[in-house]
Amino acid sequence: xxxxxxxxxxxxPVFGDYIALLKPRVxxxxxxxxxxxxxxxxxxxxxxxxxxxxxxxxxxxGASGSLNMWWDSDIDAIMHRTKTRPIPSGRTSxxxxxxxxxxxxxxxxxxxxxxxxxxxxxxxxxxxxFYAVVYTIWLKRMTPQNIVIGGAAGAFPPLIGWVAxxxxxxxxxxxxxxxxxxxxxxxxxxxxxxxxxxYDDAKLPMLTVTHGRKSTRRHIMAYAVLQSALAVGLxxxxxxxxxxxxxxxxxxxxxxRNAFLIWLRNEAEAESDDFKNERSFFKFSIFYLFLHFLAIxxxxxxxxxxxxxW
Amino acid sequence: MAIRVESEIHRRRRSQNFGVAICxxxxxxxxxxxxxxxxxxxxxxxxxxxxxxPSLEEKVLx
Numbered sequence: 001x002x003x004x005x006x007x008x009x010x011x012x013p014v015f016g017d018y019i020a021l022l023k024p025r026v027x028x029x030x031x032x033x034x035x036x037x038x039x040x041x042x043x044x045x046x047x048x049x050x051x052x053x054x055x056x057x058x059x060x061x062g063a064s065g066s067l068n069m070w071w072d073s074d075i076d077a078i079m080h081r082t083k084t085r086p087i088p089s090g091r092t093s094x095x096x097x098x099x100x101x102x103x104x105x106x107x108x109x110x111x112x113x114x115x116x117x118x119x120x121x122x123x124x125x126x127x128x129x130f131y132a133v134v135y136t137i138w139l140k141r142m143t144p145q146n147i148v149i150g151g152a153a154g155a156f157p158p159l160i161g162w163v164a165x166x167x168x169x170x171x172x173x174x175x176x177x178x179x180x181x182x183x184x185x186x187x188x189x190x191x192x193x194x195x196x197x198x199y200d201d202a203k204l205p206m207l208t209v210t211h212g213r214k215s216t217r218r219h220i221m222a223y224a225v226l227q228s229a230l231a232v233g234l235x236x237x238x239x240x241x242x243x244x245x246x247x248x249x250x251x252x253x254x255x256x257r258n259a260f261l262i263w264l265r266n267e268a269e270a271e272s273d274d275f276k277n278e279r280s281f282f283k284f285s286i287f288y289l290f291l292h293f294l295a296i297x298x299x300x301x302x303x304x305x306x307x308x309x310w
Numbered sequence: 311m312a313i314r315v316e317s318e319i320h321r322r323r324r325s326q327n328f329g330v331a332i333c334x335x336x337x338x339x340x341x342x343x344x345x346x347x348x349x350x351x352x353x354x355x356x357x358x359x360x361x362x363x364p365s366l367e368e369k370v371l372x
Contacts, residue, residue, distance in 0.1 A: 012322045015329025048347045052340065115344055 013092040020086050021069055021097050022062030022104075029289075030061040030157045036293040037161030037176055040239040040300045045116065045165050052115035053164040057157055060108035060124045064153070066101035067132040070094050072140075075202040081195065101132070116164035123163055127156040144210040151184025158293070175234045176296070182227035183289055186220040186259065190282045193217075193262075194275035217263050220281075224259035228252035231292060241309045243302070244295040251288050258284065 034057040038050055045053065069076065069087055077088035086092040105128050113121030131153035140146045155177045162173035192199055192208045193216060199206040207216045231252050235245035258281040265277060302308030 012319055014322050014325040016325070018326075018329070046347045046351060048343050052344055055340075 011091065011093045011096065013086065013096070017086045017091045018096075018100060021066040021092065021100055022059075023065030023069075024062075026065055026154070027058045027062050029154075031058045032290070033176075033180065033293055034058065034157040034161035036297045036300075037158030037173065038165045039161075040172065040176075040296050041162045041165035042238075043165040043167070049115055050165070053112060053120070054161065056108045056112040056115060057124060057160050057164070059104055060112070060128050061157065063101045063104035063108055064128045064131040066097050066104065067128075068136045070097035070101060071132075071136050073097075075204065078202045079198045081198055105132075112160075112164065117167050119167055120160050120164040123156060123160045127153055127160065130156075141204065144205045144207045146205065147185045147188045147207070151181050151188075154184055155180035172234075172237050172239045175230065175237060176239075178230050179227070179234060179292065180289065182223055182230055183285065186223040186227065187282065187285045189216050189220050189223075190262065190278045190285070193270070193278045194282075213267055217265070221259045221263040224255050228256055234292075234296075236310075238309070239296050239299060241299040241302075243298050243308070244292075247291050247295040251291055254284060255281075255288060 031054055035054050038045065038053060069085055072082075073085075073087040073094055076082040076085050083089065087094055087097060105125075109121050109125045109128070112124050131150070135146070135150045135153055139149050143149070158176040158180065159169065159173045162176070163169055189207055192206045193213060196208060200209060207219060211219075231248045232245070234240055235248050258277060261277045262281060270278060299308035
């Protein structure tokens with residue numbers, strides 16, 4: 001890995017390049033799940049406080065994204081999916097990504113503490129540390145369980161949203177965390193099944209490389225079972241209800257069917273139809289998470305009218 | 311007469327400066343709104359200004 005910064009090059013990024021360092025697509029997922037966590041929580045925040053809380057949680061996620069791009073710029077340059085990012089494409093320097101990441105980390109934690117409470121700010125600080133240091137710097141290149149560890153960092157936003165509104169962690173917040181946590185590994189392992197050359201080229205110890213593709217298919221099945229059990233179980237807590245239960249049952253039936261088909265297939269079958277089942281699992285899993293959190297939001301919004309919840 | 315040649319570098323730097331300016335303005339507006347909400351929702355504020363504090367006076371009367 002190249003740790004030396006190239007000072008000989010003149011970088012002149014446009015403002016959009018700094019935005020790209022914050023991984024706006026990941027931020028949009030963070031905004032949505034943190035907002036749902038905050039809305040589903042029993043505590044009531046003023047709309048301005050709630051807006052600030054979600055904004056600074058998203059900014060914290062963006063900061064950790066920038067730190068991730070700073071550290072991973074060498075492998076980003078190799079992988080087809082990431083080589084157009086600002087650093088490998090030569091639009092910004094590694095120093096700029098590091099500076100932006102550190103500055104926004106401090107700002108987001110401080111402002112979340114002031115806008116909501118210091119308990120939520122502590123969770124945000126831990127999330128940034130976990131994603132940037134534990135996942136990106138320490139474990140991503142060391143263990144095939146890297147996706148599982150990275151998934152934990154991505155699962156914190158709804159919990160932080162909940163804590164911002166209530167000041168405490170409860171079973172509902174933990175279950176929302178667990179749902180995203182269990183959803184992440186099969187989502188990325190199916191991507192690894194049909195984007196295999198990318199991870200191989202970057203020499204990342206993905207499960208597909210270290211344990212083989214058959215083992216990855218078994219892991220996808222196992223995680224799909226756990227994910228489905230959690231998703232349906234969430235329906236019977238205070239944030240669940242009939243709407244959520246209906247959506248959870250439909251979505252998890254589809255996920256279980258797709259995971260089962262992936263588990264049964266061998267490589268020859270998968271290659272013959274260009275990984276059709278794997279691709280459909282991956283595409284559906286994006287909607288899967290969105291629909292679950294949308295259902296939690298619907299339950300929360302309908303509750304005052306006597307329609308949401310049990 | 312001043313020579314004005316606009317190059318790519320000017321366009322890029324203007325984009326950066328404009329973006330940072332917008333962010334700072336939005337941040338100031340947000341801080342003002344947040345401060346207003348925090349102050350109006352936190353109840354009466356008692357400053358120490360060498361004058362008897364109403365809450366302490368009440369206790370003395372009791």
